[in-house]
Structures are given as C-alpha cells and as structure tokens.
Amino acid sequence: MQELLRVAMPKGRINQSAIRVLQDAGYPIPDDLESTRKLIITVPEAGMEFILVKPVDVATYVEYGVVDLGIAGKDVLMEENRDVYELLDLKIAKCRMSVIGLPGREPAINPKVATKYPVVASQYFRERGQQVDIIKLNGSIELAPLIGLADWIVDMVETGQTLRENGLVELEQIFGITSRLIANRVSYRMKNEAIQQVCDRLQAVVARSE
Ligand code: PRP
Numbered sequence: 001m002q003e004l005l006r007v008a009m010p011k012g013r014i015n016q017s018a019i020r021v022l023q024d025a026g027y028p029i030p031d032d033l034e035s036t037r038k039l040i041i042t043v044p045e046a047g048m049e050f051i052l053v054k055p056v057d058v059a060t061y062v063e064y065g066v067v068d069l070g071i072a073g074k075d076v077l078m079e080e081n082r083d084v085y086e087l088l089d090l091k092i093a094k095c096r097m098s099v100i101g102l103p104g105r106e107p108a109i110n111p112k113v114a115t116k117y118p119v120v121a122s123q124y125f126r127e128r129g130q131q132v133d134i135i136k137l138n139g140s141i142e143l144a145p146l147i148g149l150a151d152w153i154v155d156m157v158e159t160g161q162t163l164r165e166n167g168l169v170e171l172e173q174i175f176g177i178t179s180r181l182i183a184n185r186v187s188y189r190m191k192n193e194a195i196q197q198v199c200d201r202l203q204a205v206v207a208r209s210e
Helices: 014-023 053-064 074-080 120-127 141-149 159-167 187-191 192-209
Strands: 005-010 042-044 048-053 070-072 087-090 095-101 110-114 133-136 153-155 169-177 179-183
Touching: 005 014, 005 053, 005 192, 014 070, 014 179, 048 053, 053 070, 053 074, 053 179, 070 074, 074 095, 074 110, 074 120, 074 169, 074 179, 087 187, 095 187, 110 120, 120 133, 120 153, 141 153, 153 169, 179 187, 179 192, 187 192
Parallel strands: 005 048, 005 070, 110 133, 110 153
Antiparallel strands: 042 048, 070 179, 087 179, 095 153, 095 169
C-alpha cells in the first residue's frame, strides 16, 4: 500500500476552507474533520493522514518533519520564519495585516503597539524608522487601545467586523495574507512525487478559481 502523506490542518476559522480546497482537488476529505475531539484522522481513500492543530503551530509540526505537508497562513509564516518550503499560495482565507487604532487620535511620540505578531510589527516600524514599544498579547488584541494598554495594535483584519464593533479604524495596511501549502524539506525530497502530485492538483484548483 502507498505510504500516507501526513498533513497538518489548521483548526478553527480556516479549517473549512482548507478542507474545501483539498476536496476541490479531488481528495475525498470529510467535511467534519473537526467534529470529534480526535486529533489524528486517517483518510486512506485520500492517501492522507491529518493532524488538527492550532493555525499558529502548523509550520512547527512541518519544520520538525512529524508531518510532510501543512496549510498555514502567511501571517504565521512571516512571524515564525520556520525552515519549510512554501509550495503554493492557496489563495484562501484572505485577510490583511494592519495597523489599527482609535479614530482621530494624534500619533504618540513613542507609541505602544499591542500585537500577536511582535516580529512582524517590530520589522514594520523599524523599516519606517519609527520607535515603538511592542506589547505581546495572545488574543482579543482589539481591547488594548480601548482600555489604554496600547496606542495602536497590529493585527489581522478579515471582514472588519471586530474593528467596527469596537469603534477602531485601520490606519495602514501592512501586507495581504492568504494560506499557503507548505512542506517539510526532507519530505519534499523523499516523497517528491506524492507531494508534487498534491501540489499540482491544488495548483489546478487555484488556477480555476482565478
Ligand atoms: C482575529 C484577529 C481579529 C479578528 C479579525 O481574531 O485577531 O481580532 O480575527 O477578523 P474580522 O475582521 O473578520 O472581525 P481571532 O478570531 O483569531 O481571535 P483572537 O485573536 O481574539 O483569539
């Protein structure tokens, strides 16, 4: 029997679009990978075994070679700079990384910036020659300017709903984000034919959707 490819799938909001892109490529993946608490799910008819992990951890599993492939957001890839191959822009889970603040505020001299992405935020402000204090948070980032913890935040904006509901505005867009197919470097050599086939089939889906 052909060896299964191990794939790290993001849990949560990107999960469904990640499953759909694989289904559109002809892989018979069930819609409800997340319906139980099982974290390892084998789908022999697709030739794949999935692990379900937090989006921020996908590239870590891929880098360490415990899985061959993963679907990871560009936000995490920029922040973590993991040693993996980025094979394909899947053009799913589109959103953007932005600087966000309260409307009508004078910029502070040495603004405090709260973010889940300290590397991305530091690099952005460094390139602009702007001195800031970065405050690392792990969620509910939009709270920081509302409650006086920070002047600005650097965070992902998808629909803009979180900003609207909290009276915040986008001050600057930093870069666009989509999910990427990534591969472990050793797997890519050792299982090249199988991985390339997955990549080609997904590439065809992306091309059709454009
Ligand atoms: C992300 C991000 C924003 C929100 C943007 O948060 O940090 O808060 O989604 O999406 P929207 O533009 O569609 O409103 P997430 O849902 O991952 O929660 P957390 O960061 O608070 O854990």
